[in-house]
Amino acid sequence: MPELPEVEVTRLSFASRIAGAEITSVTMGKTLRWPLGCEPVSLTSQRVLQVRRRGKYLLIDLSAGLLLVHLGMSGSISFGTGFAAPGKHDHFDMLTTLGTLRLHDPRRFGAVVFAADEGDPVAQKLLGRLGVEPLTETFDARQFHQALKPRRTAIKQVLLGGEAVVGVGNIYASEALFLAGIRPTTKASEISKPRAALLHRAIQEVLTQAVTKGGSTLRDFTNAQGETGYFQLEAQVYGRAGLPCRVCGAPIKTIRQGQRSTFYCPRCQKP
DNA sequence: CACGGATCCTGATGGC
């Protein structure tokens, strides 16, 4: 269920509660996208130090190694006590002295992967190509423009690619482009410096807002405490095909780009 | 070699 905001909201909802816990047992059900990469029993008696995030990955630091957790399209994490036996789509349970961390993921595009450290080839394979974090000062408008320059692909696809910037998924890509007034089909290389700056700002704004509102755009999103999103963040364009643009009233259009739906306002967003 | 498409998997929804 996650783009960056949902992953971050998930992280915030259990990071402080799990810190310091000692792992008592780990069970894997069906394989997720990749194998765990270690014997579950080898995690027993390790301590959970902290939970970080890189792009859409959660990094769970252990006393010896770390777990890379990705929620894929349909994954969600819950952390708490008194859990029932794992259900059909609960594929990873990590029992600790402070509670159980459970990954629920019907489509199994998600993953839990063990790595000795971040330099581990296993970790590098997943994290190595990731671009800049959008919510830190390392995300710079000038560099962002530079990153777009050599790309002849549509800007929407470049945003999803995660090399120019990480964490922008299908919903927020459409939303950020609307906010910036840029047509999703515009070639990244054709975006001027001022427009790149607008988009840079729009990405920060859209993602920050979504984190603040608790991952609100996802219909069935719940954080690790089981709290649902608040639906406060109304999408400007995503999922609004045919409905009037909230700014100018023109009907919102939808197209397919790389097998994903894109939504935009044909009047507000210029090529 | 950058790019586009197929692909992994399950569930919800809507048309017929």
Next chain:
DNA sequence: TGCCATCAGGATCCGT
């Protein structure tokens, strides 16, 4: 318990 097509928050891999 109808059947079939389409779509869904991601991202890797593989041809060209």
